[in-house]
Amino acid sequence: MKIFDATLNQLERSLDVRLLRHNLLSANVANSDTPGFRPKDLDFTAAMASVENHTQNSATLQAVTTVPGQMDLGGVPIGSASPQDAQLSPKDLPVVDIPSNNASLDGNTVDLDRTMVAMAENALQYGASARAASRKLAILKYVVSDGN
Amino acid sequence: MRTEMDLAFAKINGLDGAERSIEQSPKSPNAAAFAGELDRAIGEVDKLQVEADQQAARVASGGGNLHEMALALEKADVGMRLAVRVRNKVVETYNEIMRMGV
């Protein structure tokens, strides 16, 4: 029986991508004084889209056939590995150099303030996705326990 | 149908039975009204789940509005709780009626 729907999967993926973006931004902050360092970031919406494609491609390869008589509620079978189990790595995502006009004398182009703002926004959105996932699961839990 | 909805109602043989027998009983205009009302209520709850999912999907893909999503999720939660409560009550009542015999 499948009970976890596509939206939950999407929320899970968004958490992964947000964490990855935090790592990138952290690296930029860490290297704000490193000579010649070029900061990197990823376009979240584009990254999610590319993860979506990645997932769907592997999902079609592992199509789950429905056994006659089994209830098909959509979603991923419990206990089976989800198609997107292949570890997401920065290599798979559109990570780009942040364009900049003002390099300091040593070639470093990290804009610390902008980076910190991006990091704050990213963390906020991460929290929102986590909340949404938590709520959806809470609804499921309530239903599964028959309201007890 | 949303998966939570399916889960809630697919498990309920009682409700299934209740609805069927009500629909089949002759000369009961109230039965049809009741079944219709039930359908409508289920539809409402379903809409709330769908809206919540859409809001969540929007935030997950990078856009969306955080407080809209939060409100939609809470409404879906409340709606589902109400539906489960109602379902439990209906099943309970149906069983009682069946026990009474006629």
Next chain:
Amino acid sequence: MGMDFLTALHVSGTALSAERVRVNLASSNLANAETTRDANGNMYRRLDPVFEAMPLGDASEISPNATGPMGVRVSRIVADSGEGRKVYSPGHPDADADGFVTFPDVNPVHEVVNLLSASRSYEANATALETLKQMAARGLDITR
């Protein structure tokens, strides 16, 4: 790899260490701006850290084109190898035959700016760490 909380923790951790080195060196330079003779009888030489990006994660990631998250480290500390500043001060105990004293080539203004900049970076990295902790808490809250 770049996917976990521990990596991000490590990234910020390396930055805090590196900036602390920078603060310590700037403090040392300031304190010794006038040190003409140390314990070995030599003039103090200004110390500067050299920062270098350090790829974290598995060894296969270490390449010039590594896309994984980068920490930072102080690759080496460079001692100033210059001549120092010569100041005419005949009465000074360390004056040479011509009455000149050689002071370390330390510009206090420069060092203070260094200190402030290092402090700012340290704060930013501490904030990054705090942000990560908050995210981790939110992530775990899913189980509540």
